[in-house]
Amino acid sequence: MKLPTVALGLLLTGISLAKQHGFLKDNGDGTWIIGNDVWNMTQEKIYGSKLYYKDQELVGEATGHYVSYNGAASNLAWTDANIVKTGSNYIDIQFDAAEGEMHWVIFNGLAGAYQYFVNRALPVLGEFRTLWRLDNETFTSAYNADKDGVLPPLSEYAVSTKIQDETWKTPDEGYLTKYDWSGFVREQEYWGVYGENFGSWYLKQHPGKDYFNGDHLKQELMNHRESATGDVVQLNMIHGTHFQALSNDTLPNGKIWGPWLWYLNNGIKSDVSLRYNNEVNSWPYKWLSDASYRSRIASVTGKLVLSDGRPAAGAAVFLGDNHPNKTTLDMGSTYYYTTYADNDGSFRFTDVRTGVYALQAWSNGSPIGDITTTYLKNDINVSGPATSKLRLDKLTWSVPASDTVFQIGDFDRKSTGFAYSGGFGAGRVDNCPANLTYAVGSSETSDWCFAQNKIGTFRIAFPLPASNITSNNTSDALLTVSLAGYSQGTTVNIFCNDVRIGNLSSSGILSDPSLYRSGTVAGEWHQFEFPINGSRLKTSNTIDFRVASLSSSLWRGPIYDAIKLEWI
Template structure:
């Protein structure tokens, strides 16, 4: 049975792509998505809003040398429209905005090529963009770029981000001042008089629906009348910044659906793309797929989520796509492949190498150890190892890379020092690689699990006044609003004291070391204590305290041993972090590892205490989260001989 061919209708103000399944209307020459007709609905996008606010690419930019993560917001519209491909099987159209010196200060110094693709017999459409900056153009900062779709609020009420994160959502009207009460930051609103009474007393915050890149595959909305799904599918994270653990926004009240490519969320300025004077840059963001589906039976509407997940797998199977016409997007035979095996050698666990199973292994642009989590200019390619530590990464863009890895259960980061050059069609076998995690001596005690997250620590129940019902009895209970204030409720007069051998980090180690809010509203820094006993101390030996932090936000961690007032302290991180993880309901941002020398002379036989002080106290949202803490004893005298 033949299916309708793809048709392109060009009008003065609009361009229409139609394949008989759906019809997508774009502004001409701007390239804004003004309408999507599907399943008998004349427009899935918000018809009550102006055309420029329905579907668009945007970016945030600032002048070179500026600091922070904000800047000029720009919904970029094309000034030139071109037809790239037009035949019965495919239409690809391009909307470009070209930079020239007369635009300096008005627009970011980028050539922007925004493209849309529709295929025959495809229930959706694709979009990608090519950003290009020439060496002699002014440098700039780029904190964010993304695709935004605002769906009809009278149609799309049910949102799905994951199997266990889906629900009927409040209306955007519920966030307006007459219906909602802003909380400690503008994204969080307490719904005091919502249109639907069922949402009264709930907190709505888009960051409660954030997702790590490694899990951010498909999300969207379901309309029940007629049963229709609108989904944003991202089959590859190669063009996203920050690596597999970087968290990004997904869908939220609006109803909005986003495709985030570059953002500073959960990282701060470290993930603002900063071009230097004389530095050329080009990057392709996407393609991503906007998928539409439907069923006849309203009672079966939730099955649209299962179908969307199946469609995601089909898109992954087709990646890298063969149909984008730009030479800047290489197809599979223009890419390379790498394989190998990763092992771990920790002599205090095993004298032999052990398989690095379930490790994250990736290629990212050359840089320092762990630099991949701050990398935002190039491309990254990641996978997980199998049971014996073997890995294979295919369809890698040509270029120079370092190979990086991190392994749950072990602290620190691996980087292979050899720069790997990937060429078209290459198959590189790097053989057996060995990661030796930081280790000086045997474990005296440890707190937590080295997995770059604070999720295993004590997550308190939320204040009953600030509930999101979705996260009650949910694995991600940390996504509730206001958990930082629960610390003062649990520790109103004194700070946390953890006793090694008696305390349980799942119950007794609060997930975030934050400031205490006193009854008069002022804040004070906090000092946590780790108490432990030593039967014997080698005063001439060197102990090591490993502090792996899951996140930090305008914090300074001071470490003192057995003397809470010694000045200067034995160790200070200095001011660190702008991750803002505490406010955004996460349990990790950027990973940081500190290795503190502890001379044996600072310890005593009997009880010892490590004092951990978080000093800045200008905001309730300042603080740190620990990933893992370990005290190592001096290496045994015969350690070299026993290896």
């Protein structure tokens, strides 16, 4: 619902400058007004409301802007606000809460503001976010790199049946869920909500995403319709957990999330794209003088070569916690850098904060999609002046020799290539059959389904030459099963020629919500090895993945990455 327009001049009563640029006005009642001569917002103890731009109020009956952690029950309450820095064309306004400082850097004439948060006393996280809840008549559509379109109206929720976790079944047997509006955070240039005349956006310039937790496959909810109120939600999960099994991060005093640009416009995405390119060219921002932010070097480069002589072409490369005790997806205490190797194995990180890191790398698919191991190099000391360039020696990635019998899919921690994989879609696993047979030598990768969630059997049928099968000299084999994700409740028993060799179950695998929250590509990665006694193998063989039990909840089970059988 739109509120009546209030002239900007009324809001600026009591501010002395004839032409006002960035400003902070203390109302004396525990509220403040911030903005410039383009936009302004009233900040209350918790919520930022009454957002005016182009003489229109954009929050309406929605909640507005706020900051919270570990769920909405822990909203930050602002106790004070001050201008802590003034430049020739901007001001930096700091709002204080017990947990830390929220900054709005407002430039003259800019429709929006740069934002960043400095930790002072946040608890172990979990979830930390900033967000806007905006007027649902003004903002009718949402955009991120994975999905663009009209948000479902609140009326559609009213006629649908809720089945689980913010997910509804519609009268036409489809599904309605906010999780369809998720995305891979490090692939985003910008995201936001928009309508016919207005848009509200977050711009996250590359490489300025080092404050995010997680690795290349970090996914987060980005936009949605709030099912209870109809508010349009522009979500900024700067430390998110929506698609992870674990996230318990102790945060150092002074950690900075951001800065990012919150940007208002006429709703045209091409304008946002142009603005994004401008932000990339301006990174790192010269106006932020925090010592830890400024303490960075120009680049860290290196070249990865496999021990079998191949370059680590296309490998996912990650710079993160030194001597890690968490997976790369679950890291989140400090700062993290992601890139991909070139065809010759060369990689490059730019604008890296000083510190001591570990470098990790893993296959991102062809041409090294057969590699099951992860490269790790600890104690990488990033130090020196801003112009420094750290060049690592040629790095040799030790990989075992492999005598492969068959492989289904590439080892890349994703379900890419399998049937129905790709993007976000509630209930996509419903399309996967209860039973399928993959015939080695004739089936295609796309004949295997990305996930398994019905009582039945996924079978791999494969022949072996008679020369491999003798009574006196039979080699043992190793079955490697890599999961791109796993949602607990479904148990899959694994058989070789009807002899059980292992299982995939909740008792041994941490659960992530990806499969039941619209994910079809990745969640938490897991890899398992199952030895097979050579005496069990014949000239004609089967490996079965048999679902032994199902959760009473929908869409639980494994998301497959790759399966490989090799002689050992």
